[in-house]
Amino acid sequence: MIEIDNILVSDEVVKAQFVCDLMKCKGGCCEDGDAGAPLTGEETETLNAIFEAVKPYLTKEGLAEIEKRGRYYYDKDFGWVTPTVNGKICAYGHYDNKGIIKCGIEQAYLDGKTQWKKPISCHLYPVKTKKTKTYELVNYEPRETLCNPACQLGKKLEVPVYVFLKEALIRRFGEDFYSVLDQVAKQYYDEHD
Template sequence: MIVIDNKLISDDVIEKQFVCDLSKCKGGCCEDGDAGAPLEEAELKLVNEYYEVVKPYLTQPAIKEIEKKGNYEYDEEFGWVTPTLPSDNEICVYAYREPDGLIKCAFEQAYNEGKIPWKKPISCHLYPIIAYKGKHGDYERLNYEPRKKMCSPACKLGKSLQVPVYKFLKEPLTRKYGQEFYAVLDQIATRNDDNPAE
């Protein structure tokens, strides 16, 4: 376990390797789960603000589902989440499927095209790291939780390229926790590499 300020980070974050292999998984994390993408309180406003911008990317069934449920909904276990589309394997309403089967995020596509300044929910950006709020006290747990079957190509690719999870996720980790946090995490990981027996 690694402790940085009030963050409890699983050793797997620096010890395991991972690089998304979209050609194999087709973005399956956008439809494989027990609920939609978890949203932070501050992100609710962003979803509302950018909905009209991303609406042209969405499927008609997704738009109907959003009109019925709202731009987000509350889940007893996960808190605020994006709605999902039951008729399409519980895919996130803000995702759409390309002809080749690749699932893309409407927010990320709009971001890549320079239409909005917000990339996507941080929970999506951080995956396969999942951040849990502490039940007792002001802390967070960061666990490495790839899906066993779906993410096996990413684990294999990460291992072959020798890319640790935290390095693959440098952008979202820095986005959520700041450059100083990432620098400390990198120092700890580098020190562990230099002293593997410790």
């Protein structure tokens, strides 16, 4: 474990290698799970504020599910989450012409319609965070089969998880955190070359 202030980072975040291979996984993390995307309380407020800007990017099925369940709902096991269509694809997702799931929230961001890219849980994936009374835990948890192509591509390109997720980690924990993590990682790689 790597301890940075009150954040405990799994060694695998530095040691493992990972690069999403969307042509192979098709964005399956947006439809494979027990609930929609986890949201923080602050993110539920943000989603309410930007919903009208995001709405044109959603499918009629996604909109129907949001109409029925709400823009998000509270799940007793996962906390605040986005709704899903038929228990599968996130209500904010859609399939592109290559069959890859894309995020309507992120597309609105890329088109300059919002300042919010997407839920931090999505941006950080395959890293998951969990708060305890004392620490925030940061763990690398790729799906065994679904993420296998990303693990292979990461090894081929020699890209550590923390490098692949640089933008998301900085967004969540800040530049200072990332700088310390990068120093620890470089020391690890210097010792193991």
